[in-house]
Amino acid sequence: MTTALAVAKYRFRMVAASEIVLPEYKGSAFHGGFGHALRKIAPSWYRHLFEPGPPGNGPPHTASPPGNAWPKPFVLLPPLDEEHRYPKDHPFECELTLFGPAIQYYPICHAALEYLGATLGLGENRGKFRVDGVDIARIDPAAVGSAPIDHAISSTEIASARQGVNTRRLALHYVTRLRLKAGNRLHREAPPFPMFLARLLGRLNTLANLYGDGELIQHPQRSELQQRAEQITIEQHDTCWDDWSRYSGRQKEWMKFGGLLGSVTYVGDMAPFLPWLALGEWVHVGGKSSFGFGKYEITPDHQPA
Structure with missing residues (x-):
């Protein structure tokens, strides 16, 4: 493996500010809500993350993949519990993984999730939540101390x-x-x-x-x-x-x-x-x-x- 891809994974710790009613697979609510919030507060950044495509003057290796289907430069993993209703004050987590240049968009992604929770709401009833904190994932989960929020890990590592x-x-x-x-x-x-x-x-x-x-x-x-x-x-x-x-x-x-x-x-x-x-x-x-x-x-x- 002679080349590398930078990866950063963020774990958002959240708390329900009101009851939240969610579908069977929460990924649809989180993905849709995240995209809606991002488009509201930063339309240009929304396009970078949700509608990626060839850059104007990118290097040769950024040619479109077969079928011109660019994968989104992120993965949004919803809470994996089986609960469909979060009562007020219920804690939950989701993970956002960013790839390559998208890592620099972390601050606006954070802002979008906060806007989703405070203003737009989540799920069938538009339940509100707050972001209580963010942890960045490491290769060794037993590692002590905190890493900088823009800390990326290479694919080689x-x-x-x-x-x-x-x-x-x-x-x-x-x-x-x-x-x-x-x-x-x-x-x-x-x-x-x-x-x-x-x-x-x-x-x-x-x-x-x-x-x-x-x-x-x-x-x-x-x-x-x-x-x-x-x-x-x-x-x-x-x-x-x-x-x-x-x-x-x-x-x-x-x-x-x-x-x-x-x-x-x-x-x-x-x-x-x-x-x-x-x-x-x-x-x-x-x-x-x-x-x-x-x-x-x-x-x-x-x-x-």
Whole structure:
């Protein structure tokens, strides 16, 4: 990995100022509310985050990805609890991850979330909340002391944190809905590892190409990894497809946002893939990632080398 993508993850600690009524998946309310607030207070910044596109005089590696579909330079992860109603004074958290140049937009993102809570309101009843504080994530959650709020972590640092792990069994737990496509169709079963890896490496390269220093993994290494991925098999899984619909205020129609939930255990020599899987924990994988979809956690089976 010779190039890098800067990543910064912020955990917003919030408290309900009045009752808040939320949908089944809170990501729709948070994503829509965040976008609405941002467009109200800073329309130009809204376009940078929600309608990204080629810069006027960008470097060559910022050419549009296939299909001209620029991924948004952020992931907004909503609270993951199962509560649909937050009573007054109920604490909750959401996470905002920014990529590359978007990290400089943190202050306006913070202001937008404060405006959402104090003025616009959240959920079906426009419940109000306040932002009580913000923490910035680190690679080592046990690290003591505070980091500067604009502290970014490079993709190289995230990947290297997994070095030294030797495992032949690894579980991926899909915390939020995973939406991977095979051809033009959503894959509704536990994904074979080569498919999962291909989508992950594609997302990492696209993000780094558009918002970083260029591709994280070059074609020869990527081809080698894909060949090795063919040796990885699924030992067990408990995945299920979970359908969910949301109304898009921008498109004025109901949209289906189903995805896979559960866990998949892969068996084989997983060591070469761990750095890339570690990066995926930070950037998510699959469709609708800016809504918080595609979040997974890896659970390696630590064994002596």
